[in-house]
Amino acid sequence: xxxxxxxxxxxxxxxxxxxxxxxxxSSNIGSSYVYWYQQLPGTAPKLLIYxxxxxxxxxxxxxxxxxxxxxxxxxxxxxxxxxxxxxxxxAWDDSLSGWxxxxxxxxxxx
Amino acid sequence: xxxxxxxxxxxxxxGGSLRLSCVASGFTFSNYWMSWVRQxxxxxxxxxxxxxxxGSEKNYVDSVKGRFTxxxxxxxxxxYLQMNSLRAEDTAVYYCARDNxxxxxxxxxxxxxxxx
Numbered sequence: 001x002x003x004x005x006x007x008x009x010x011x012x013x014x015x016x017x018x019x020x021x022x023x024x025x026s027s028n029i030g031s032s033y034v035y036w037y038q039q040l041p042g043t044a045p046k047l048l049i050y051x052x053x054x055x056x057x058x059x060x061x062x063x064x065x066x067x068x069x070x071x072x073x074x075x076x077x078x079x080x081x082x083x084x085x086x087x088x089x090x091a092w093d094d095s096l097s098g099w100x101x102x103x104x105x106x107x108x109x110x
Numbered sequence: 111x112x113x114x115x116x117x118x119x120x121x122x123x124x125g126g127s128l129r130l131s132c133v134a135s136g137f138t139f140s141n142y143w144m145s146w147v148r149q150x151x152x153x154x155x156x157x158x159x160x161x162x163x164x165g166s167e168k169n170y171v172d173s174v175k176g177r178f179t180x181x182x183x184x185x186x187x188x189x190y191l192q193m194n195s196l197r198a199e200d201t202a203v204y205y206c207a208r209d210n211x212x213x214x215x216x217x218x219x220x221x222x223x224x225x226x
Contacts, residue, residue, distance in 0.1 A: 002154070035212050037155070044205055044216040045147075045155065056214065088155050090212060097169050099145065099157035099212060 002103035003028065003096075004089055011108040017077040020105045022089035024070045028100055032092040034072040036065055039086045039104075048087075049074060076107070084109045112136040112215045114206050119220030126196050126224070132189040132206030132217055140164075140184040143209035146191045148202035149219075156202075159191065160209050174200075196224045 005023045012018040024030065036049035047056055049065035052072065064075045072091075076083055089102040118130040130146070145160040159170045159180040168180055179192040189206050203219040 037213060039155075044218055045213060046216070047211075047214050050211045050214065086154075090155075090157075092212075096172075098171055099147075099160070101155045101157065104154040 006102035114217035
């Protein structure tokens with residue numbers, strides 16, 4: 001069981017908007033920035049969102065992040081076939097003195 | 111261009127040792143925390159360890175404490191992970207990642223397989 005539970009899978013059709021949730025606690029999401037990563041099959045993870053809601057240069061504005069209390073979410077609008085990937089959240093955990101990841105959500109574009 | 115290149119993975123027997131290296135380029139290595147993250151086959155990401163810019167702080171996930179040691183050589187722009195007493199459950203692709211904004215850059219990974 002991951003420290004940051006995420007739904008194991010989600011799906012959507014092209015053009016649709018999907019959201020992926022990430023649940024935490026006061027020792028991690030509640031007191032730390034949240035980061036989101038996209039991992040395409042066979043490749044290294046890529047940073048999508050940093051510090052809760054900031055997009056690195058080159059990441060389309062279809063991707064957005066938000067945080068409220070001890071939960072966070074990633075939204076993808078205008079879904080495209082190339083968005084089919086695994087998505088992970090992460091946050092620093094003060095109790096564990098380490099980074100913790102969500103278990104990952106596999107996004108399928110139907 | 112920021113680049114992180116890992117090496118040192120391979121097949122090792124249970125109880126054996128391996129040293130991973132990560133060479134950084136394209137940024138001032140000594141200004142950044144650095145992390146090791148691993149991914150077992152078909153599984154999710156797991157953070158392993160990180161180290162402060164000057165080496166004065168290190169953190170480890172509980173499952174590797176006492177077995178793995180993270181180190182760095184800022185003069186060589188290199189990060190290391192010494193892995194001892196390896197177990198089957200340490201089998202994974204090991205990535206190094208820049209850590210000031212966690213994981214803004216990742217290497218391509220190096221595969222460690224622990225098996226007899």
